[in-house]
Every structure is written in structure tokens, then in C-alpha cells.
Amino acid sequence: MFACDRCSGGGTDDYNNVANAKPICDTSFGKYDICELAGDARAQGGPGATVTLVSPRAPPKEWQIKPYSRKYLDGLKAVTVRSVPNPGDAPQCTTQLNIPAMVIELGGLTGNYWHDFTDVLVPLFIGARRFNGEVQLLVVNLLPFWVDRYKRIFGQISRHDIVDFENDDGAVRCYPHVVVGYGSRKEFTIDPSLDETGGDYTMLDFTRFLRHAYSLPRDRPIKLGDVRPPGGRRRRPRMIILERTNSRKILNLPEVVAAAEAAGFKVTVAGRPKASYDEFTREMNSFDVMVGVHGAGLTNCVYLPTGAVFLQIVPYGRLEEIARTDFGDPARDMGLRYIEYSVAAEESSLMGVFGKEHPMIKDPAAIHLSGWGNVAEWYLGKQDVRINVERFRPSLLRALEHLQ
Template sequence: MRRGESRGTRGANRSLSSSWKSSYIGYGLVVGFVLVLLYLMVTTQFSNSPTAYLAGPATISKTKQIPAATHQENHAGREDGSREMEERYREEVARTHTEPSKGQRQEEKVESEQLREERNPIEEQLGNETNSGNWEDTHQPEKKGTIEFSEFGGGTDDFNNVANTKPICDTSFGKYDICVLDGDARAQGGAAATVTLVSPRAAPREWKIKPYSRKYLDGLKAVTVKSVPNPEDAPQCTTQLNVPAMVIELGGLTGNYWHDFTDVLIPLFIGARRFSGEVQLLVVNLLPFWVHKYRKIFSQISRHEIIDLDKDHGVVRCYPHVVVGYGSRKEFTIDPSLDDTGGGYTMVNFTEFLRHSYSLPRDRPIKLISQGTGGAAGLTRPRMMILERTNSRKLMNLPEVVTAAEAAGFEVTVAGRPRASYDEFAREVNSFDVMLGVHGAGLTNCVFLPTGAVLVQIVPYGRLENIAQTDFGDPARDMGLRYIEYGIAAEESSLMDVFGKDHPMIKDPIAVHMSGWGNVAEWYLGKQDVRVNIDRFRPILIQVLEHLR
């Protein structure tokens, strides 16, 4: 303060200074309030982010996790899928349990690609260890591919992913349906069988499922599959078993030998082999005599009692995992790229499984080499089984075919309907190196041949090559068999004697096919026999020998 200032001036200066101080304090309070609001907003945003949620302790699940790779039966009904669809499915399955971080998803994707690249094709599998005595040790899926199950009633605590949950039933495939109930699953038998999943993340829904591999057939029974959010909405458990269960249906075309394998036994292997015997079968339309025929196969599929679901009145069976339905994408074979087996199994694995089930001794056919015997060179004769048909598609000159095969160097046995027990007949088939027969269900016995044996299919006249390839040609190759096809010419068919060379049945088989399946089934399959031209057939016999060298 300068000395010359008056007292009034000094008073005015003090008042002005006090006013500025008050203003500074007010501005400071406003700025502080704004900063506090910003801090609260930022804190709230981070606390609500999925990353922060997953990083926190709340993500510790009360249920054990199921690897996505073991859960792909949930997608078994998908159409011929692209790799992108498969990866999208894997990610969705993972989200329904606990969403992994982006880095984890990338690592899983890389690991999945590596596993695909390392998976051997069938040709490479043929050189692997195939000692049937060690089958259980050498052909089980790796431990990381096994399924772990949540405790009963636990379901899942993830209430936030209901919108992202996949339906438990996939009905998109025209041939069969698959439902996968994971968690608290309850099966109730009787005339109106139901399987209920209790899960807070599953919206209430209901399906009618025919648990057979050809759902479009008449006369099949439906099972009701439901999902409910609360335990009170489901029947109460009367018994619990801490292993998975499969609900399947017999009937349909069961009883036809080819359909026994195509429609039941192969699909059952696809769906149940992943469980290594620890699965219970709940069967609709149980056929005890049929199950008894294949008892050795069923005993390897499941170590538990088979339940007749139709007669299971008053019982509610609870499991940590239930699969309803089964099937295979192709006829009489397994396509690992389409059929989810849980272990990447192929038809080679299926035939190895059969050899193990029936204790069949031969994994490989004879190999034709010259052997020294007492100073003299000799050639071992391969064994050929010729299947004899007694109804349609008979070999009218069977004795001539036998004579030609013996002259070519084969030891020949003609087999009609097996008179021994089924188990003994399986062992007999396994003793042969070659199977030869006209297209028909008897060729199904090729499943018991040693890997690398030869199957010769004689295809009747009438443009039946596509059917023959689908039913036996492609499956035989998938089993690791050598496959040869001999097509009957018009002159070798009995239909030539019936219709003459100028009739459309002979002259234009394509037109017959276009007229409908009835004529094809009645004449080309039902009323045709064949007489093999031996001169034309001999090169086939030479080709068989070459395959065995």
C-alpha cells in the first residue's frame, strides 16, 4: 500500500480482494464436482464391461466346464458346413458356459487348426498299430476330449447369456434330429416319454423328437424334449446316475441286415463311443431279441443296464448329460468331417471296434509272396468267400464262377444264410481275404473282413452303379478295404430273356429310373438274376490277386 492512499481507497481494495477470493472458491467447487462426476462415470463404465466382469472373481463357475470339442453333437444336424460355421459354433458353445478372452479364443482356434492338420487320413491309419488285444489302449480318445459334468441341480449361474444360448435341439437336418441336454437332465418313461432340461439360461421350449436315424419313416414314436428354467417345473428325480445317457429308438427298418448297421449300430458308435462304455441307453421300442443278437457290440458301447423307456413307468432318471437321437450323414459309413464322434473316429475305427468286440484274430489279409518249403517254392492261396443269394439277384452260373476263381489261385467257399451263431459267423468271415457277391444286404458282412481285404461287388443291370457305390463302394473304401466293381451287361441279365433287347427295360434304363422307384425296385432289384460272362470276369480275378500282393 502506497503511503499516499486514503483510508477509503484501502477499504475499497479490501472489498474487491474478498470478492475475487469468493469467486475462486466457487469455481473450485464446481470444477471439483465435475471431476467427481467424471470419475464416477468412468468407474461405472469399467465395472460394467465384459472384460472387467470376466477378470473378476465372479467368473469362477460353480459347474465344471465342458470342452467345446466334446459338445459338438449339439451341432450334429448342421448341413455340409464351412469352416467358418464350425468356428462360429465353437465360439457360441464356449459363450454358453464362460466367455473366454479374445486371446484365449485365438489360441483355441489355432489349436483346432493344428489338430485338423495332424489328423491322419485313412490310408495312414492302415499302417498304425492294429493289434486287437490292445484296442482299448490304442484307440481311446485323448483325455482332453472327455466330457466333465456339472453337479445335479447346479445347471449354470450364468443368467446374463440367455439371449446367446443355442437351442438344445437341432432339427435342421432332414434325416435325423439331435438334442443335447447338458446339466440337470431328467428322463421320464412310459407311453409319453419326456426328457427335461432344468436350466435358468434355457428359455421354456418344447420339441417332439423321433430318436431314430431316419425320422421321416412312418410308425416311429416321438419323445418330448423340454427346457424349463426352474426345478419345480420338471418331474422330481427318483434315481440319479452320474454318467451320460442316450435316448435312441429301434424299429423303423431295423431287422434288415444292412439297415441294422446303417441305421443303428454305426450311428450308435458315432454317438456313444466317446463315452468309453460309461453311458446308459434309454431305448424306445426296445427289441430284446435284436439287442441279444448284437449283444457283444452293445456290451462294448455301454457297461450299464439298457432301459426299456416305454415300460419305465413311475421312474424319473436324472443325468448330468443326455443326448436324444442319433444318425450318420452318409449311408453305411462315417464321415469325420460331418459326423461328430467326439474322437474323430472313422470306419476303420468302427471295424477295429467290431474285431475287438467279437475277438476276431485277423487285422490284415494274406500277403501273396513266394515261400520256400523244403527247397521248393510255393504260393499261398488266398481265401475267397462267395455269397450265395437264394431269392432275387442270384448267380445263375455260380459253379462256373467258383471254378474260374479256383483256377485263378483262390481257395473258395460258398456261403449262404449263416447256420452257425452270429458270433461264430463273424469269426468265419474274418478268416477270408476276399468277399465276392451280387449287390445285396449280404455284402454288409464285409465289416468283419480284415483291413486291406478285397470286396468285389457284382452290380446288376439297370444303371445301379450309383446305388452300389453309395451302399457298399464308398463304405468299403472308408473301411480300408480294396474295392472292385463288376457291372453286369445286358446280355448277362435274366431281364434280356424276359423283355428282349429292344424293350425300354433293356434299351433305356434311364427312362425306367425316371418313371419312378417302383419299376427299379420291382425289376432291376426284385426280379433280376445274373449270369456272369467268365471270359469277361477273369480280369477281375487277376485284379483281386494284385491287390493282395
């Protein structure tokens, strides 16, 4: 970046160059807002951050935009987006870059592993991938430790320094194009028919992007029909079972492991990763099958090779729709072979708590109608599972079939 001696006009005025151009800000969608400022766009940081478009064709207008993918959450910070007709009505540039910028927020639910991807990393890919690294991120509520965890992803998104926009006092950064806000229409996936990616990107592109960012070696899982190595036994497909330590634990995990090994898998059980995140992504990429009870840890499916098997164990309580929205549909969009195993009432620890005649067991639909609180507290928060391995075995065999 450089000091600008001629900053009264920051760039070419592209506003409304075509008839019926869309408005600068689209606030019509209930989940998130997006603003596109093309031309002379000026970003002024600090506690009252503003982004201003200077254009004689733009009627004076102002929006308060929360640049996060779930604008309805409490505690988010707003950025003022303005359009003005005259350069004198806008702050004067102190620095200028001939690349686009994106204004985003890292607040909200950032820190929950599934939300890290669903609310930040996937929407960021949707909004920024079209710039091929030539974009600067202006971040509200910058979380340096969090960005450091995903530094390889951020390094692929942008080749430029991240700006702590809230604390960027005194600077007026001018760009030819600024995007304020980001989001995705569906959870944990990309729908190119709805999400404006600028390149028809899909979730397959996102997982390829991750493999490139982390230098992951495997694009495909083992194929059981491959020729047996000379003088050796055919390799067994590698399965990882994700172990939970709070709610939704598999109470008879050793039995499940034994059943999977008897079916022909080489099984690894993993809890919270102890290695660095980079090392953990490489470990995840080495598996052909991932198994786990519904929860944030299943987000690790993004590092599986395309065509690998993802077996989600859905706790009791009519949670199948939630499970498919959060993981099943995204897994298919990633090119994974998705299998769903729904826990029966007899396999749930809630049976011992309530008995088979209680509505919690007998009528889960009524529990859902009573409000999310009971669903979250009991079906998600206070339930463990004891898998009937005989009932589970067909799911293991299906996983093998998918690797043929």
C-alpha cells in the same frame, strides 16, 4: 443306480455356459434330429416319455423328437424334449447316475441286415463311442431278441443295463448329460467332417471296434509276396462268394467258382449263416476276398480284415451309383480294396424276359425316371445274373493284384 434324496437339482448347469451356445435340439437336418441336454437332465419313461433340462438360462421350449436315424419313416414314436427354468417345473428324480445317457429308437427298418448297421449300429457308434462305455441307453421300441443278436456290440458301447424306456413307468432317471437321437450323414459310413463323433472317429475305427468286440484275430489279409513256408506250398488267398437264394442269384455259380479257383483262390460259397452270429463273424474275418451281388448280405464286409478285397457284382440297370453309395464308398472308408463288376445286358435274366429292344434293357435311364417302383421291382426284385466268366476274369486278377 440309487434312490436320490436330493434330486431337485440333478447336476451342474452347463446350458449356455459359453456365448452363442448351440440350441438344445438341432432339427435342421432332414434325416434325423439330435438333442444334447447338459446339466440337470431328467428322463421320465412310459408311453409319453419325456426328457427335461432344468436350467435358469434355458427359455421354456418343447420339441417332439423321433430318436431314430431316419425320422421321416412312418410308425416311429416321439419323445418329448423340454427345457424349463425352474426345478419345480420338472419331474422329481427317483434315481440318479453320474454318467451320460442316450435315448434311441430301434424301430424303423431295423431287422434288415444292412439297415441294422446303417441305421442303428454305425450311428450308435458315432453318438456313444466318445463315452467309452460309460453311458446308459434308454431305448424306445426295445427289441430284446435283436439286441441279443448284437450283444457283443452293445456290451462294448455301454457297460450299463439297457433301459426299456417305453415301459419305465414311475421312474425319473437323472443324468448330467442326455443325448436324444442319433444318425449319420452318409449311408453305412462315418464322415468325421460331418458326423459329430466327439473323437474324429472314422469307419476304420468302427471296424477295429467290431474286431475287438468279437475278438476277431485278423487285422490284415494274406500277402502273396510273403515267404513260402519251409517245405510247403504257398497258401492260396481265401475267397467267400455270398450266395443269394431269392432275387439277384448267380445262375452259373459253379462256373464262377471254377474261374476263381483257376485264378488261384480257395473258394467258399456261403448262404445264410447256420452257425451262431459270433461264429459267423469269425468265419468272415478269415477271408481275404468277399464276392457277392449287390444286396444286404454284403454288409458282412465289416468283419473282413483291413486291406481285404471286396468285389461287388452290380446287377444290370444303371445301379452303379446305388451300389457305390451303399457299399463301394463305405468299403473304401473301411480300408478295403474295392472292385466293381457291372453286369452287362447279355448277362441279365431280364434280357430273356423283355428282349433287347425293350426300354428295360435299351434305356435303363428312362426306367429310373419312371419311378423307383419299376427299378425296385425289376432291376432289384426280379433279376438274376449269369456271369460271363471270361469278362469276369480281369476282376479276379485285380483281386489277386491287390493282395500282392
